[in-house]
Amino acid sequence: MIRPVPIADDAVLRLLDAGDAAALAAAYVRNREHLTPWEPVRDDAFFTEEGQAADLDAQLASAVAGASLPLALEERSTGRIIGRFTISGIIRGPFQSAHVGYWVDGASNGRGLATSAVREVLRISRDELGLHRVQAVTLPHNAASQRVLERNGFERIGFAPRYLQIAGRWQDHDLFQAILHD
Template sequence: MIIDGVEMRGLEPGDAAGLADAMVRNRAHLAPTEPYRPAAFYTEAGQLARIEEELALRDAGRSVPYVYVDAATGAPVGAITLRSIVLGPLCSGGIGYWVDQAWNGRGLATAGLEEVCRAARDEVGLHRVEAGTLVGNLASQRVLAKAGFEQYGLAPRYLHIDGAWRDHRLFQRLLHEDPPPAGG
């Protein structure tokens, strides 16, 4: 999928250096909405370790990681991941995403959510997907609403973000009403 000069594709080990650069470039921008990250997270080796972990989860059927890359340069400008996949009677997963500050406002997150929801339904077989935002993260809440997510709850002190336990608004998108596969 390409939108406004950005391609969304599967995450690869070769993305480590570019993601490290993007994380350094966006460190202050993401800090208010992300958990604490050690210094190693912002290095190529740290990103490679994170990518290898995501790909192992993918191979186990627990994650589907994507990266947004500038179509002209191949440089990563964000990521979106379907993770915590649970099949059986729940058939659910969670979505997390971020977009480089310089690429915000172009519809990348909304388009990515649409594509991940399509893949979650058609390829993974999920019934629903969910996402959470800090209570004050109105921009992300607007993105989720545009992508068809509905708020379904408030989770007090849900994640440790920016030095404290923070409340989160919880959103979900129901993908279909079919029963889970037999035996699942």
């Protein structure tokens, strides 16, 4: 079981649960403009409590199946969700690998929260999930996210043209990996 972990004086990284739909919807509404350049196009239903409840159901089912681990960055003093960190695409066997994706509330950027949370995600990936490798991708112009990855030992391993449909168009991505066991 993954326990909540302090990330900063007033932030904790914890597992998402079925009761988080309203808080997630509020976080996505608050950050809609902030996240638009970095995420797929979302329909209006995504930003509702019902939309988030449906997404959470899928995320939690994936977690039960061992394919992902959905985490929230929560501000302890307010209980607000101020970020999402997801370990997804977990592959077992000889690969023992997964992807990590994340975002932090626009009002909380610049506080080192993403760097600290990704560090904890790597620890969970290695110590709790037994993974050997974690991959992340960024848009080439997302320098802030690349700094977070580099501060956590990720290495750039490649370039993928037209890799993901972000902000309504197929966009190139830089590929990064962190090896968790020598």
